[in-house]
Amino acid sequence: MKNQFRTDRLESKPKPRSSSTLLNPCSSSPPPPPPFCRRRRSALFTLPAAARLRAVDLANMLQSKSFVKKTKQGRVVKVVREHYLRDDIPCGAASCSSCDTAARRLGVDAAAILVVDTNVVLHQIDLLENPAIEDVVVLSVVLDEVKNKNLSVYNRIKTLCTNTARRFFVFTNEHHRDTYVKEMVGESPNDRNDRAIRVAARWYQSHLGESAKVMLITNDRDNKRKATEEGLNAETVESYVRSLAQPGLLDLVVVPSSGDVTMEDVEDLRPSKRKVIYSEHKPMSEITSGLRCGIFHQGKLRVNRYNPFEAYVGSESIGDEIIIRGRSNMNRAFDGDIVAVELLPQDQWNESKSFIADDDEDDNEEDVHLVPNSADDAPRNTNSTQSTVESSAASVSSRPVGRIVGIIKRNWNSYCGSLEPMPMPAGSGGVAHALFVSKDRRIPKIRIQTRQLGNLLNKRIVVAVDSWDVLSRYPSGHYVRTIGDIGDKETETEVVLIENDINTRPFSTQVLACLPPLPWSLSPDDLANPNRQDLRHVRVFSVDPPGCRDIDDALHCTPLPNGNFEVGVHIADVTNFVLPGTPLDEEASQRATSVYLVGQRIDMLPKPLTEDVCSLRADVERLAFSVIWEMTPDADIISSRYTKSVIKSCAAMSYVEAQARMDDSRLVDPLTVDLRNLNSLAKIMRNRRCERGALTLASAEVKFEIDSETHDPLDIGIYQIREANQMIEEFMLAANVSVAEKILKHYPLCSLLRRHPSPTKEMLEPLLRTASSVGLNLDVSSSKALADSLDNAKRDDPYFNKLIRILATRCMTQAVYFCSGDLSLSEYYHYGLASALYTHFTSPIRRYADVVVHRLLAAALDIAKLPPVFQDGPQLTGIADNLNYRHRNAQMASRASVELHTLIYFRTRPVDTEARIVKIKANGFIVFVPKFGIEGPIYLTAKGDKGADWVVDEVHQKVTKPGANISYAVLQSVMIHMEVVEPQPHRPKLQLTLL
Amino acid sequence: MEYVNPLTGFRVDGRRPNEMRQLKGEVGVVSRADGSALFEMGNTRVIAAVYGPREVQNRSQQVNSKEALVRCEYRMAEFSTGDRRRKPKGDRRSTEISLVIRQTMEASILTHLMPHSQIDIFVQVLQADGGTRSACINAATLALADAGIPMRDIVTSCSAGYLCSSPLLDLNYIEDSAGGPDVTVGILAKMDKVTLLQMDAKLPMDTFETVMELAIEGCKAIATYIREILLENTKQLEYRRG
Amino acid sequence: MVGLSEGEKHFIRGGIAQDLRADGRTKLQFRPVTVETGVIPQANGSARVRLGATEVIASVKAELGKPTVLHPDKGKVSIYVDCSPTAAPIFEGRGSEDLSAELSVALQRCLLGGKSGAGAAIDLSSLIVLEGKACWDLYIDGLVVSSDGNLLDALAAAIKVALSDTGIPKVNVSLNAETDGEPEVDVSDEEFLQFDTSSVPVIVTLTKVGKHYIVDATSEEESQMSSAVSVSVNRRGQICGLTKRGGAGLDPTVIFDMISVAKHVSQRFISLLDSEIAAAEAVMDE
Structure with a gap:
């Protein structure tokens, strides 16, 4: 944000521009005064055991870079740095006879040696990671630019370069005497970098001569044109990949998103409106000044796992979490992004309920899942979304509500999931636009293009996100790889492992x-x-x-x-x-x-x-x-x-x-x-x-x-x-x-x-509410008080105590590791123990x-x-x-694996069993099945029905159907039927119904 | 920040971890002084001037009349650092460095040969980019030699640090401000004795030994360079004498 | 400094009287001048001037600051001179304070004009970034490295050259609705604002020894002076400042005479400096 380093403006070290003139020359001319810097010893002292002087007496081995930087305090400072040029940098090619052999990385009989430019690395990293791409020279100027723009891509390219199995070589062109490029007057930093890339590619070609073909890979038209003019082989990514004749690779190529008019084909069945769906993000400068004055707030976006159109931004400047509701307010932000939020006017803070009646808000329901072990696992519910209109008086949202005006840092990753079922396009072999649905509910659907739609339709695949512009309802991405068939235990297990970032590779x-x-x-x-x-x-x-x-x-x-x-x-x-x-x-x-x-x-x-x-x-x-x-x-x-x-x-x-x-x-x-x-x-x-x-x-x-x-x-x-x-x-x-x-x-x-932070009053509220609805008074002032209260919570029902304890568990925070120097002694406390x-x-x-x-x-x-x-x-x-x-x-992977096996178990064994109600909702309630340790929703009304028949009593935590005199209260025992159904092909889920 | 690039092994400015910056030295830049020298280590530029041996100006300062009194002052120009310094003299850092330089040079000057006199060493920093202490000592050595003051040996100094798990020789300003340890060593070159050893931040003992040895190697390389300069200077003088 | 013997003093005075000074110059001749620019890369502009054995370095640094309430449309300039002890042992510690202050004030008077800023050599309104909110503060620092007389002339020349070498980065100011907040200033690397230094004056010091006055005195000659007049003249021949030092009184006619001599000499000096500056710029561009 601030402290942006301007790309360097290079100037050579000031040579003495001296001249000695005499006004009236005298007869005895004094000896010419020595210029300020005469004895230029351009020596880089390399010191192994014996101190050796290696005097490379060439001019201009030391350059000086100077640029102007603005410090945090707002002062403008001129920064001058040294920049040494060397002549001992190896080229890394095996076919080269003159360079140092220890550094050889590129293949001996490589068909072509590729030099990639920055945008290729930034956008096509998935392609580069594919083993089909080898013998790549990554220039240090490219690495520096990538590092400044996107740290996660930089880490990935760094891993590629250090991996000895892949033939990627890092060439320090900025410090090599022959490939060092000085910025010309009036040249923008980007042009200078492009020129540096071309110069380096040309040097490689002349250095290696006939033994190898050097190719510059760039998608930038200008760069490509200039390169061809200078006599270099230059190709775009797509043409190079095509030349490799591996059809599967083409899918990995990210097509630049400019002016892609045909994107709408996969849109809804509505007439194409081409209206701007989202508001533009504000420019960075406006965001930083807004942050400083306090109109905008910065924080990390956390999307509600159970309601992807609701999210929270924890803001330090407000001291509370800002709620973001609705697709347009979320404005293309992803879970984990650092965003800038503008608060909505206070009178709009409760209105957002009506916005939920937007189209396409499917899947608001909960799934059957394992009993949560802590507050992090439990579904989050804001106060007002689930209750009916009548009980709105009970819960006025006191939390601030806002909308996102800009993204400060993106957190885009690759995601597992599968394609939304769609009919095969007419005429196979063409490019199809498909919608990818991620397994993680927090991620929106992603639009991809693929040539192998038939192959992908029933598979779990990995897709990476590329861009999301204001005209498009969904973000655009590209396919990375296939994992396996949907529903297949191995595949689903692998999906679980990928989603939870678990390294399963064998030890090296x-x-x-x-x-x-x-x-x-x-x-x-x-x-x-x-x-x-x-x-x-x-x-x-x-x-x-x-x-x-x-x-x-x-x-x-x-x-x-x-x-x-x-x-x-x-x-x-x-x-x-x-x-x-x-x-x-x-x-x-x-x-x-x-x-x-x-x-x-x-x-x-x-x-x-x-x-x-x-x-x-x-x-x-x-x-x-x-x-x-x-x-x-x-x-x-x-x-x-x-x-x-x-x-x-x-x-x-x-x-x-x-x-x-x-x-x-x-x-x-x-x-x-x-x-x-x-x-x-x-x-x-x-x-x-x-x-x-x-x-x-x-x-x-x-x-x-x-x-x-x-x-x-x-x-x-x-x-x-x-x-x-x-x-x-x-x-x-x-x-x-x-x-x-x-x-x-x-x-x-x-x-x-290891510490366990005490739960806050807010976290314990659901427990207290449930307990009070059955007439139980729990003292939560300290862990001892709570433990005693739990011990004393006994009813005739033998299972009651256990149920209350289970409910208490879901209010607890997770214990975490920490370094003792980071916190004070009182914070070391472990609440649970x-x-x-x-x-x-x-x-x-x-x-x-x-x-x-x-x-x-x-x-x-x-x-x-x-x-x-x-x-x-x-x-x-x-x-x-x-x-x-x-x-x-x-932990999440374990739970997901258990849930997966639960599904497999019940697939062939529908069963009737007893369950306990643990939470009342507007259109049904959540039950806990003690025998199997799972909980899930039971719907009293069909989906889509607004549930006008049933009335919820918040105070007593029960739901009744007036007239029919049926009621269900929390902690009540009911009999249910559990069965695996497949509402959509290849999408099995466990369903609970009342008996 | 990566001070040593893990992929290439080069530092931010393109040096390897055991390489020094470019050195430049020149003798006789201030004609009115008895001896003077200019010394550059990379972008750090320092002028040293020696006045003496001359009559003691302030009797009260003289402790031992059988030996020469060595005095030193270290000054930085306002424009020497990136930020303009408001108080270039008299602040604590300058006083400390003056003291350090004085003690280092005193160890080498044969003060007993010049009783009842004082030798003034003035060091002016024109540009500071890390390693000013070392540059000052090196410049002072050259100036003293130019002034013809008898010394036991050449005193040279160099600094080394430890960042990104590797010892780095001759830190510049960015590397110095990284918060890692900074070891400054001054040695008597031929006699192989350490006269100055300073360090800030923390360092485990065995790593410290590696870093200190690297700094000593640097000092020896500077000593070789200084000897070359003095040799050539002498040749010039001889040539002019005819 | 070693004192001068009677014989030496006589020699100096006699030489001056006969228009043949100790180093062979005539009374109105400058010592060889050497000029270099860009010696301090960290500063926005810098120069090093050698007048014989006198060596001074001047540097110009620009920082963003707020303009004063009295002059919201003008930037600020401050001049500060420091005498390094390398020049002379008496400059050690606080010994140089008097001389530094004297030189600083003299230079300020010549270059910055009066209190209202009128007649300043540098156009202060060109330093403004955002009226009333942000302006450039120029800090001109002079450092005397080696002293052999005529410090004021050397410093003024160095400052003139340094100013010609100065480049102020271009600034884009973005305003937002808040009026009392700090304006967001974006600095671009493409410089510059170059100063037009043709109106920056130089200083010529005339030292009266006995009945004659000399230009560019060495420190030995200065020790024999009775009084000295420093005249600051710009290219158009206008006098920008005047300082008289030394105890002896001067007849007004003598002063007028000195001023006209100074004007005459300064024109040569200015053209010399200007050609130096042009040569330096030519080298920069290539």
Whole structure:
């Protein structure tokens, strides 16, 4: 925005323009005065071990760039920079004999070497990423321009260039002596850059001579013309792609959108109005001045997932969220864009209801989905959209309403989805215009052109957005690739993974090279390490879900002579194998967490580590990081110590096994005794936690039993929590808290902790409303008060308490990772656990946050040095943000996978079951199905019917049909029928109906 | 911001991380001074003038009459930086740098050969683009040599930093303001002794050693260059003498 | 500075009386002049002038500012001179303040005219960007690097050349409805506003030694002066400023005489400087 760097105006370093003149020459002429800069030593001192002087005594190896810049304070500053020219820059071609061989990237027998210009990179990045395009020279002037214009495309081209498998070479033309171009008087910066590209292309041609054909790829007519005039081979993108004779590639080519008159063919059936549908975005300068004076507000757009024509812009200048309603007010903004908003006049703030009666507002209904686990998952409803006209008095929108006047930063990506069904155009092989519907409801439909409509109609495809102008109802984009058939489990799973930005590519060879030599076994060096305590004699055991192969925690409980217990929690010593800065570490940091889908797990670390080397399996010696407490029988911690260790687990039990052992009173072997001791300690610890105010919220998690052959779900049921689960959980929590205290003490500014912000009054409102409608009074002043209220919420209905807890869960915020230096101590609080400090330490195999905490703890114990990344505050915050982002995505992917399998399960098994009403709406209500852990809408009136028969009572949360004397109240039990229907071909959905 | 381009390995101005900026030095620019020199490191341009040895002006300043009194003043011109400086002298930074230069040069001048006298070193910065401290010391060395004041050894100085995980030699203003560490080293060239070591920001110990060694290499390269200049100057003088 | 002996003083005075000065010049002859422009790339304009051993650097920097309430249609110019201690040890610390102030005031008087801005060498109204809201502030800085007499002439010449080298970036001002907000100023890289320096005056200092006056005195000659008159003359021969220094009194006729001599000498000096400037511009354009 501000601080725009003008493209440089280059001028050569001032040469002395001196002259010595004498007014009246005297007889003895004094020696000519030396000019100011005489001894020009243009030497670039390269210094390997011995300081060598390499004096390249050519004139003009140093240029100086100067340009005028405006600072934030509004001052105008002239900036002068040096610009060195070199003659040791390699060209990167394998066929070149004179340049440095180490830098060879371009192919030996390349048909053509392509030089691309900036707009080609910006607009056709999808095409460039396609493996069919190779041997491309990316000039540094192009890279700089791309970086200034679009950071995400820049990152993509950077990945392409660093990928050794692709033959993309970066040529620093700006610093090469022969290709450096100085700006001419009156030349615009863009012209200068274009000229630089042409000069570089020409240099390449002359440098490589006959051995290769150099081609300039540009869509700019002017540039192409000038290039051909200068004797270069120049082609547009389309003609080049055509020459490759790969028909599939042509689809990837983005057609420039100027003057595309035929776009309307796919429009609605209405007569083509060609009217301007959206208002123009205001120019940038007006936006910045408007922002400064306060007429416009800036913020990030968040589209309501359940109502794509409603969005929120969080604005700091207002301190509240601005609501944007309606297609025209949203003015072509996408979810995630940074936008500038103008507030509507206050009297219009409630009127927007009437705007919803716009055409084409389909799909306002909700789908069947999993029970939300937090407020982020739950559907958002503004106050007035769902209630009928009569109850409008109850909810006056006090939130500001506005409209979007400009987009400051676009957040365009590629999206998964499928094409809207349409008849095949007459005459195959031609270009068809199709509408792409994204799976993510927040994205509007996208218009694309394709030549393979037949192939794409029933497939899941990926489409990227290119532009959206004021005349077109929908944005324009282009096809990127096909994933697979709709409805096919593999395809849908892949869609889930793509949408949630989950990396499923196999680990690269560089990453695998970081693994220790396999098969791994304990070495004498490990034992000899003074920091590592030998605990192989201790009776260590682990309890995990059945079939678990990546065991990252184990416990022991030894009675001490003084009556106390020594309790130890041993965590897999992952940081012994994942060293900071290695490719393995970078990859793990990127992935940030293992993703658990139904029947599938996407690992954060390579399998040999997760399932063998780090996993604390039974009867093998393994390295661990241990937290050891001395506890009284009343679970009071007397002392705690931390050490790296070597353990040998004697048993790897499942929860069922452990529970069975504890319950069987006949068993008195040492292992069972230990289990029982741990269990009693755990119970005391748990009680203490609850007294402090830890919340026990009901989990509605669902488990699938998968058929081993077809991988289809065989059975679906609620996840059972047993005492054994709670026991392990308790000690993991205690370990996490202990470690959090320790690392914070040593590194108060750079510890990675986890916090859970308390829910606000607003978030708890739906819960309070529902509770009060059934006459329940909940005290939400603190977590303890809420926990107590929840405990006391009992009715005759045995399920009541669980239901209330489920409703409470959806009001909670998500817990997040953060860097301790970014927040104050009071903000470290974890609401759900009622703990002042918390972090993640106990699962380094599947969470990168734990790896980070392991490193912090090792440094705190002086076992290892703290890696330099911890010194860099912003980088650490970036890591925490990435962890949160990936964690969130992994959760959403898990849920989506479960929903997908639910659909598959019910496809062949329609079922009747009991359900509970959890929310009343105008035309029906939302029910929760306890047996399957899902919730969904039940419609009392058909879609489209305005529901005039049913009356909603907001206060009592019930809906009644007057006259027929039927009513439904919240938390009431109803019988429903669940079945998979296909309202549109290949678009199955689960439908709930009343019985 | 990428101070070292990850794709090409070049810095913002086209140098490699271990390359210095262009050096330029000239002797005898202020004719009225006993010794003077102009030194440029890239866009940083500095004039140093030496007056002395001469009679002590202010007896109270003289601590040890058996040795020469070395005084130094560092000044920046108002136009030397991008923003115009309102107070070019007397501010704390100038005082500190004056002190630093004085101590560095004092370590090298054979003060016991010139008792009861004072040597004034004045350094004027014409253009500042990072590394002014080093340029001043180098210019002062040249000026002292031009003035014929006996010294133990040539004092040279260079700065180095650590950005984007690589040690960078001879930071310019943009790299200096990046917030990374900045190590300035001054050495006695032939004797291989460090007389000046300053650093700001934080740096882990082993990285610090790498950066400091890089700076010392830079100093040695500058020393070679300075010797060349002095040699050629002497040849010129000899030539003029006939 | 080393003091002069009686013999030397006699020699200087005698030489002047006989129209043969110590370095061979006549009384009205300037030392060789060397002019360079663009020596400070960070400034909008700069110049370096050498008059024999006297060396001065002048730089012009332009910054955006608000015009004064009294003159909402004019920009602002301020001149400031600093004597570097490299020129002479006495300029160390605060020793140069008196001389710097004197030089600054003299230059201001010659170049900027009176309080109302009338008669200024630079057209201040050309510096205005938006009347009453934004204007350019010019900061002219002189730095004396080496001092061998006749600082004022060298500084004035340097300023004249620097001004000719100055380029002020073109500014686009966008107004918005708010009248009391800061106007949005967009700076373009295409310069410039070039000054017409043909009306910028030069200063010629006439130093009276004994009964004669000389032009362009060295510091040795200046030590023998009884008084000095600095006359600022522009190309059209008009006098833009007058300063008399030194203790001895002067007869008015002597002063008139000095002024006419100054006018005569200055014309040559001005044409010399102008040709230098033209040569510099020609080099720039090629």
